[in-house]
Amino acid sequence: MAKLDDIQRRLLLEVADLHEIPEGAYNIRSNSESAGRRSTENIEIISKTDVSGLEVRIKPGTKNESVHIPVVMTRSGLKEVVYNDFFIGEDSDVLIVAGCGIDNCGNQDSEHDGIHRFYVGRGAHVRYVEKHYGSGEGKGKRILNPGTEVYMEENSSMEMEMVQIKGVVDTERVTKAELGEGAKLVVRERLMTHGDQRAVSRYDVSLNGRGSSADVVSRSVAKDDSFQKFDAKILGNTECYGHTECDSIIMDRGRILAVPGLEANSVDASLVHEAAIGKIAGEQIIKLMTLGLSEQEAEEQIINGFLR
């Protein structure tokens, strides 16, 4: 990773836990250019020719392999839209790690909009981890608008872990999924906003195949004057099970809007929505204070645990 400077390396560590070049297939995108790429025997990464982005093709039966496609941006004023498509072969079992880190110390807005499409083959299992991180003292905003589309074939499964803990000023995340027979989608979203940040997260999950299921859980913390909107919609079009949950802590003058959306279009659809928003329970703070933590340290521990 000779092309990366210290800030870029730090961002890479934040979004992909990468200290060095990862094992397996990878593509590192830095300031709109590729800073390194490797395909493997079973995983091929190629550049798109019509638009900016990648095609990642995973052969059927590929097991226990990983793909890392982190993005780092350190140039102020950079705006990009990237389209990445993943074709995950039947019966494969892979880990895909994406994520974007923006450091903006300038006065112009920096924006990365990553549109990811997943075509998950029959019986395949994917674990997808996406982390977003922003840093830099400049007045320019750090904006991320990820779009994710998931198309799941029969008996496939996907676990998505979406994390945005720090520094992204404005984000609008849209996730759409269509599930076939017996397909299973699990989403775990963790979000923290502070300052005057704004984050919107929208889900639109269609359970089209018999026996399909989706479990979408968001845990979030809104501090200072920040605002979050969690808008999760699940459509049950057949015999299926869907669950969405928004569990949030508000602090200071933070605001959270949770919008439940359940649409049952079949008498055999079973859909559940749960939402809980509130401040940190006083007794939790007191318990940790009896163990010697200050009020502020107690709050930090509670939030760290909550967003773990």
Add this chain to the structure above:
Amino acid sequence: MLELKNISFEVSADSENREILKNVSLRIDDRKLVVITGPNGGGKSTLAKLIMGIEKPTSGKVIFNGTDITELSVTERAKLGIGFAFQQPVKFKGIRVSDLLRIASGKKISTAIACDYLSSVGLCAADYIDREINSSLSGGELKRIEIATVLARGSSLSVFDEPEAGIDLWSFQNLIEVFQNLRTNIQNSSIIIISHQERIMNISDDILVIKDGSVDLYGPREEILPQLTGTRYAVKGCIKSL
């Protein structure tokens, strides 16, 4: 040494002031195990909370080892060496048993040491160390973890608010051993236990009976316990030893 001087505590409810504690004065010397008993609603838990600083008295002073701690926060009192086991253990989301034991001990502790604390409250450590302290744990499990955090804290004055409640499957004898070990392991430590259990009173040095917000009786076990036996302030344990 802990001293309470003329402690009163009032709450307002329905625009009326109700006196929960009335001019309570007492002293608990080092190396003493004191059981506080008395009727429900008599002010026992409030007294315990006033010692930890969770509640502040309406009037009076709390003196700990010669220092007036009446105005000190819970954190400051914890740092001076006061520990507290809640009657209703607090649940969290995402905080694990190992996290709470680490916070309690105030330093990084090895898994082996954390497991020792759990074993001493009768929990199979390997099953619990990574569990979240949430509703997935039973009341009895939460209660034992609560006691383990106080052991890990190693305070010179530990206050237990009805520690036996909910410990249904655990040998009562083990709970008693926990208090005895705590006494021997921490030099000059004193322990306050709120309890109605005669078996816990049997290991105490002194017994304090709080009734209607006042000290009803306070003195050596040998003197007080005979007056309580057979009343509902000193019930025989009906928990079987396993």
